[in-house]
Amino acid sequence: MNSMWVTLVVLYALFVLTFCSLQRQFLYFPQSASDVYGEMNTRFVVDGVPLSGWVLNQGQPKALIYYGGNAESIEANIPFFKAVIPNYTVYLIPYRGYGNNVGSPTETALYRDAVEIFQSVKGKHDSVSLMGRSLGSGIATYVAANRQVDKLILVTPFDSIENVAKDIYWMFPVSWMIKDKYRSLDRVKEIKAQTYIFIAEEDRVIPRARTDRLIAEFGEQLVEVVVITGAGHNTVSQFPAYVSGLKRVLD
Incomplete structure (x- = not known):
């Protein structure tokens, strides 16, 4: 009996150590850039790190900066954005370590990159939405809480990555273990932008409770919550209700 408990404790400790050392590999899944959608045509430099990406519909007075998912090939959205919101200049900049960009993604680094890119984009347009x-x-x-933006659109969002991880690994001290927590919940009160949230009804990646907790923290800045019936986490953009909703928001 004692040997069984020792084995369980050792296995528990091994998992904790493995999670602590490899957790960013569990969170970030960088994709290489594809040339199917054309060559990158814009470049920013943050703390000496070049970050290249795509800019669509150049010359529009309004701009939209898009931040993708943890395993998303951001350039795959080019046809979608060209067709759906041609009246916005759209910036698709892969995170550091994603696409052809060097570096390693961390919460702190991605925040810093996003703010610097926002500052560069802001000077070229009348307004910038995220x-x-x-x-x-x-x-x-994070950017909306620290900079003045026009509209904020959140698709399949969470209250925090920390809480998502705690739901999955409930038996471990996740709050102590996790490095990149992405606590959107803590920033809501600082967000002034008109905010729109899109939920995939059949999302199996971000539990609905995590999104609902985020929604509950918003006040009058939350304009609309749209539930896309039948959509999954990775398929939400394929649904007509999502397309029409996005067009309405960015009209």
């Missing part, structure tokens, strides 16, 4: 999907929603809320 759109974050899944992991990108955590980055979008």
Whole structure:
């Protein structure tokens, strides 16, 4: 009996150590850039690190910066954004370590990159809106809480990555273990932008409770919550209700 408990304790400790050392590999899944959608045509430099990406519909007075998911090939959205919101200049900049960009993604680094890119974009347009999907929603809320933005669009968002992880690994001291927490919940009161949230009804990645907790923290700045019936976490953009909702928000 004692040997069984010793084995369980050892296995528990091994998992904790493995999670602590490899947790960013569990969170970030960088994708290489594809040339199917054309060459990168814009470049920013943050703390000496070059970050290249795509800019669509150049010359529009309004801009939209899009922050993708943790395993998203951001350039795959090019046809979608060209078709759906041609009246906005859209910036698709892969995170550091994603696409062809060097570096390693961390919460602190992605926040810093996003703020610097926002500052560069802001000077070129009358207004800048932000759109974050899944992991990108955590980055979008950070920028919106620290800079003046026009509209904030959150797609399949969470209250925090920390809480998502705690739901999955409830038997471990996640709050102590996790490095990148993306606590959007803590920033809501600092967000002044008109905010719109899109929920995938059949989301199996971000539990509905995590999104609802975030929604509950918003006040009058939350304009609309749209539930896309039948949509999954990775398929929400394929639904007509999502397309029409996004067009309405960015009209």
